[in-house]
Amino acid sequence: MTTLSFQLAGHGPVTFDIDQLIIAGWTGRDMAMVEHHIAELEAIGVARPKSVPTFYRVSAALLSSDAAIEVPGLDSSGEAEFVLFSTEYGLLVGIGSDHTDRKVESYGVTVSKQMCGKPVGDTLWRYADVAGHWDKLQMRSWRERAGVPALYQDGPVTRMLSPEDLILRYTGQATLPVGSAMFCGTQPIIGEMGHGDAFELELYDPALQRRLQHRYAVQTLPVEG
Template sequence: MLRFTLPDGTEAETPVHTLLNAGYAGRSQDDVAAHVKELAELGVPAPKVTPALYPVAPYLAMQTDSVPAQHARTSGEAEWALVVTPSDVLLTAACDHTDRALEVHGVAWSKNAGPDVLARRAWRLSDVADRLDALRLTAHVDGALIQDGTLAELLAPAYWLDELRARGLATPGTVLLSGTIPMDPAVDQFGTHWQVTLTDPATDAVIDLAYDVRLLPEPTE
């Protein structure tokens, strides 16, 4: 069950039955190519089709302050998320925490090896629909700015809502993450504290989330 506080103080909630992660979803093909190159440096093969859409186990949609990891090569990705509730479509901040060691063997596998962390507050999509491209998305890892861009860099929510409708998935309980913006390669992504912020410059309203990465104990083998 996901629960969100809306700007008017009311709450919206929905159980999650479908969780989808968009990938290689930049509106600019230059940005998409840069992201493919960034992943290729980590050994991730180029996708056959862009944009991609990865189904993820619904229980991995979480509102949490702590993410367990099996090893030190996991990292987040700043994204926005659409959440379809019984009464509305919400927009919120999210962080797709991905297993980079597993990613070289399969992106879909890596997406299912870590949670999609969502903020605890959200906006009604209709309330910000006239200025979506101006919304700013940032990520910090261990205090260092690693991602900074606007929603204009990514395929628009309307694009993904059309995709959901075409697939019969625009129903309460569906959550879709947007795909991410480029990372600063000079910043070490393998940190222990992630923070993602979605800002509306028109109102200075902010939706944010933060979590610590917690290494699990070593397995006995």
């Protein structure tokens, strides 16, 4: 279990415990897009999933809203995802990165998900406030190399299954258990997947003219063998 503190838009500071962290993979609504992402990962040696979507359980202690994470070597990369938090304040939504070691991913996806911290932004929205216009939301990420950011992902959340659909597929019910957090899938990469010195994430709500944003640096640790 890990205790997290955030700013909840329209409410103020909130603190709650998360004891179950789920990474949902292969969550595209369009199976052609899912196949595209599978092909991206096959290109770096990752085996095809046995089923889609797939729900990976990882340690809740990996969640962090710090400004940097530490990773071994240069084989990891981030990807923007909307994140659901089931809490005593209701179902909340944030922006996060399923930062993953791609070298490890080539021989074990579940293990790779456990290798890196999972950055999340420090501000959340109530899902009820965006549910009615959810399909209008946009999600983007930028990868920074040598001080220069470049657009890395860009597209509507309609590329992924809806929060309600993902929750139903995972739990068989309409609700996510309180104390759970779920990363909900990502956009295709623009260009080549790979390491960055930093990643910036954004979830944009054009209806209410607001954004969830988070930037984190990637600090590389030496690999000695």
